[in-house]
Amino acid sequence: MTYRMRIASSIAINSLERELHHNFNWLKERGCSIETRYEQQDRYHCLLVTLHYPRKGVLFREEDFVYIFKYQLAEIVAEHIISLWEEELVKRRLDKTYRGLLPEERSLILEKALSFMRCCDDSESLSLLMRFGRKSRIAHRVLDHLLEHDMLILDGFVSFYLRDYLKEIQFAVDLAWEEVNNEKKYNEFVKLLRYFVDSQPSRVLEVNLMMTGAGGFSMWDESGNSLDETYVRGCLEEIFTDDISTDDVLVSVLITLAPRRVVLHGSSGKLPCNESIKIIKKVFKEKIVTCTGCDRCRESLIKKGDV
Structure with missing residues (x-):
């Protein structure tokens, strides 16, 4: 007995054909076999799939073999769509929604969009679960279609x-x-800040920076004179808002001072990982150095109980 169906796609279908031959082990163990024949029809790649199955047996009816075949085929097609079609669908959506992108921008957006589809934060297990759920939903739709039709045109089905x-x-x-x-x-903003810092005269040669508890900080110049009171108060007076954070104040002070060198003190010169600190690192870049150990660093470590 035989059952035939046809699959058509505007995208190459050879990988799907390979998967058809590598699967259906359960059916093959019960006397079934799968044949495929490739055809090219205009812009479509077509695959004629034939299932050969035995007549009614002791445990299974003829329609049971066909249903199991369609069920497994739906799983294979769902995997094919996610693995091969997903990138093409992202490209099509990009071309339709965001025309006029520069090649490097389009490439970057494509990479990020595919990453969002395949990953969920940094959790590998959650990403696998999301992918499994997506594949399961697609397979269910494919099976519903196969139960009613002997022809599957992937382009129209996906759309x-x-x-x-x-x-x-x-x-x-x-x-x-x-x-x-x-x-x-963000990069344009950082570039503007770098230009501002590089083009104006430095108010101090060197700023030494140490982060303290609760998000605070302490600054002093190359002579050991504190910069906190004078410049921080002046910065706050210039920024007419009560909604400014300590980190924003730090950035504003450093930009205003435009030092030739920024020395990081404390726990190996490490700063909290937040947007303001990232801006400081990008703006001052080669001007940032890390203290390898001084009296203030040692005092800070003693206070924290790290030594």
Whole structure:
């Protein structure tokens, strides 16, 4: 007995054909066999798939073999869509929604969008769970279609039956575009700050910086004179807002002072990982050095109980 169906796709289908031959072990162990024949029809790659199955047996009816075949085929097609179609769908969404992108921007957005689709934060187990759930939903839709039709055109199926999946792709592309756009603005902002620092005369030659508890900081010049009172108060008076954070004050003070060198003190010169500190590192870059050990650093470590 035989059952035949056809799969068509505008994307190369040879990987799907390989998967069809490598799977269906359960059916093969019960006397079934799978044949495939490739055809090219206009812009479509077509695959004629034939299932040969035995007549009614003791445990299984003929329709049981066909149903199991369609069920397993749905799983294979779902994996094929996620593995091969996903990148193509992201590219199509990019071309449709964000035209006029520079090649490097398009490449970066594509990479980020695919990363968002494949990863969930830094949790590998959660990412696998999300992927499994997405594949399961797609496989269920494919099976519903196969139970009613002997022809599966992947282009139309994805467009009309997987709209939830396409919404996920749209969200990933929008999120990637927003992130790339924000990074672009951020880099332009940092570039402007670097230009400002490099173009104005330095008020002090050197700023020594030590982070203290609760997000505070202490600064002194190359002669050991404290810079906290004079410049921090002056900075706060110039910024007419009560909503400014300590980190923002630190950035503003350093930009205003425009020192030729910034020496980091404390726990191996490490600073908290926040946006303001990242800006400082990017703006002053080669001007930042780390103290290898001084009296103030040792006093700080003693107070923290690290020595």
